[in-house]
Amino acid sequence: MRALLIEMAWTWLRYQPGSALTQWFNQRTQGTGPNRRARRIAIVAVARRLVIALWRYLKHGVIPEGAQMKPL
Incomplete structure (x- = not known):
């Protein structure tokens, strides 16, 4: 489950670059x-x-x- 969430x-x-979470x-x-550990923790x-x-x-x-929502 953790891997799926990550x-x-x-x-x-990737797809929500303007969202508060991405920022x-x-x-x-x-x-x-190059500190990959910090990115993995984040x-x-x-x-x-x-x-x-x-x-x-x-x-x-x-x-x-x-978040940008696409119309259906």
Whole structure:
């Protein structure tokens, strides 16, 4: 389950570049350079925050901040 959530977080970063979560990740990992460990730790935090944001969307209809929704 954890691996799936982390993949979902990487996908979120790729397809939602203007979201608050992506901006948080970029600020958090800016300046780490080749330090891959810091990015791996931060992506777990993004995955956790993303699960919370998506739960709020399902439960209350609150769209995650900065997320771009495509029309159906």
